[in-house]
Amino acid sequence: MTISGDIVKVDKKADVNVDWISKELGIGESFDVVRRNITFAGRKATLFYIDGLVKDDIMTYLLISFSRLEREALAPDAFFKLYKQYLSYIEVEALDDLHKAVDKILCGGVVMIVDGFERVILIDVRKYPARMPEESDLERVVRGSRDNFVETLLFNTNLLRRRIRDPKLRTEILQVGSRSKTDVAVVYIKDIANPRLVDTIKERIKAIKMDGLPMAEKSLEEFIGPGSFWNPFPRVRYTERPDVAAAHLLEGHVLVMVDTSPSVMILPATLFHHLQHAEEFRQAPLIGTFLRTVRFLGVAISVFLPPLWLLVSLQPELLPPGLSWIGPKKLGAIPLVWQFILAELGIDLMRMAAIHTPTALATALGLIAAVLIGDIAVAVGFFNPEVILYMAIAAVGIFSTPSYELGMANTLVRIAMLIGVGLFRLPGLVAVTLGTFLLLLTTKSFGLPYLWPLIPFNGSALKDIFVRPPVPLQKLRPRALHPLDVDRQPYPEPARKPLPRETTKKKEKEKEKRIWPQFIEDEDDNYEE
Incomplete structure (x- = not known):
């Protein structure tokens, strides 16, 4: 095992890696941290995962697939054959750092260590406890959607993707907290949002040096929020509605989502943003x-x-x-x-x-x-x-x-x-x-x-x-946000000049002759008004 700074390289001997991860995770001390020893294709392997955070049916299917492998199936280039051919799952990753492997295990992934491999395999089969989206108590509307944000970050990004199917929509993931390792997503539309604003938000999040964010988005706001801590007026706007969040994304705002919280921060926000409501x-x-x-x-x-x-x-x-x-x-x-x-x-x-x-x-x-x-x-x-x-x-x-x-x-x-x-x-x-x-x-x-x-x-x-403007008149994005694309409604193409009526009727007659020749007499007709 090679240790270089904060990086712990994967050793070729599986026992060395297993002992290090077992000590790091406290195997035998924590009842919910599981180590599973298996053998397939003549090789010893070990699985590490958190009980209750993995999908049992998928792991059962993979274990059955591994049990059917013969020794000859992994020779030669055993790692690449297992990783690319026999590991039939869509979310897998090869890691060469045991610190990253431990972080992924605590996030809900399964790490597989195989004897003789200088890399470990991460199988992302996370299954977080989550509730179904339901209407928020703070932002009720008479008419409108009822699928509000929940405490699971992936669900929240899916609700946004459903409303904005733009390939330029970016959801960058960051981790905050040396112990909690809380997932924080910075969401924006790349060709609309001001790059300086996006970089400023990401730099402030990366600069946080804290053991954890127990209060989720509120703790994060106090770190990245500009101005005095004792200013009572909110400098960010919170929403639990995906339609409100999507509308602000299209204006050029940036969203900050924190895992375990249904409240999404909208940045930046003025006094008048806090006085608007979806009902209008x-x-x-x-x-x-x-x-x-x-x-x-x-x-x-x-x-x-x-x-x-x-x-x-x-x-x-x-x-x-x-x-x-x-x-x-x-x-x-x-x-x-x-x-x-x-x-x-x-x-x-x-x-x-x-x-x-x-x-x-x-x-x-x-x-x-x-x-x-x-x-x-x-x-x-x-x-x-x-x-x-x-x-x-x-x-x-x-x-x-x-x-x-x-x-x-x-x-x-x-x-x-x-x-x-x-x-x-x-x-x-x-x-x-x-x-x-x-x-x-x-x-x-x-x-x-x-x-x-x-x-x-x-x-x-x-x-x-x-005055609540009609939607067809909302042609420009707020210039105060300095968006890259100011126009919300592209200018229509100039209308084509219609053909003369005589020319149009002749073309229609020619088309009829091609389609129905048996019903159209082949003679020269005079097409007059």
């Missing part, structure tokens, strides 16, 4: 525009309505004379600022409780939240009724935000505004609003400004943000 494109353009407008208003109201109401309640002189009816009719036992803070914390507690509550008890939880907490708190005078009303409206706006991450960021902004108004009134609201705007202005997602196309301004792209 499953309806007519006018209806989609209406849905988008309502969603934008709901998100804006959820952020600004409670702080503005608190401001005019604390400073009634800011209201015009006609709106003097706005404000609390009576104050509760707790100051208004603390009422909003406690109500905000109560809503977040209810949201967390709903996640951990079994489905059968969800109705009971709703009754507790609505009746026992809300109504009784108002009845005993702890809370003002308007506070409960406006916080409920804000909660609806947060739940209508398509991106869960953006909804949580907006919640933090609203809390900061409430605290600013409670401490400094109008200057506090202005300061928090300007601070949030400056944070958004300086945020970038892989070089793309977070407020694009508002800042820097792009009129046509901004119009498509607020």
Whole structure:
């Protein structure tokens, strides 16, 4: 056995290789790591695999095939005959490094060591535990596909291949984590995506030095995500829908998939990407525009309505004379600022409780939240009724935000505004609003400004943000992504000039004579209008 750095060369003596792999995998210590000794064609061989991660029927068929081989069948050039002629399976690979062999075994492959061979044979018969694709709870649509991403990486790439049958679609596999060796796929369309963007993403993934990624895509995002760790606004967009992922690929975005997670990262992403939903494109353009407008208003109201109401309640002189009816009719036992803070914390507690509550008890939880907490708190005078009303409206706006991450960021902004108004009134609201705007202005997602196309301004792209464009009018890809191919719809060829009617009729008559000569008189006819 030859050891050179991190490479352990395969020895010609099978026992040396078997002992090294057995020690590395802990044969006899781990019950699910299996070593199987066999003999075929007069040669000793050993199989290593993980129990439960291989396809039993295929391995049984291969073992039966090996048992029928005679000694003369592998002479001469025994390795190449076995590898190319008698190993009747489509996914096989020859390895000369035992470290790579161990990695492949832990991924679910079967490694076969044959005495006298200076290479081992990898048989890829992986069978991961997987669930069938089903609709995501976070991105439901009235009409549309229900086959969402699952926790198995190969299934997810197949869902994309089904929608984009382009030979330029690339799914490059990388491994992250010195111990977990998590599979990460970088997906893009080669002649559309910006090569610099693709290289930047791959370089950041390769530069990760960590023992593992237990939280899958979220751990990976914190490594490759640009900007400060403490910026609450998401710089990548998550989706569990293959149609959404395919649409972004065709625009020039890059996808990052992590094995064991159904959430796919879309890079780069702006603030307005987090406000789009697949339902808008499953309806007519006018209806989609209406849905988008309502969603934008709901998100804006959820952020600004409670702080503005608190401001005019604390400073009634800011209201015009006609709106003097706005404000609390009576104050509760707790100051208004603390009422909003406690109500905000109560809503977040209810949201967390709903996640951990079994489905059968969800109705009971709703009754507790609505009746026992809300109504009784108002009845005993702890809370003002308007506070409960406006916080409920804000909660609806947060739940209508398509991106869960953006909804949580907006919640933090609203809390900061409430605290600013409670401490400094109008200057506090202005300061928090300007601070949030400056944070958004300086945020970038892989070089793309977070407020694009508002800042820097792009009129046509901004119009498509607020008005859902019809699909036939989507002729160009977003230029901010710097795609290699800007045109989504190739220009049609110029229409051919039609032949004169007389010439056309003569050609039709000649064709009839060739096909039906017995029914056409052979004479000169005058073809007139």
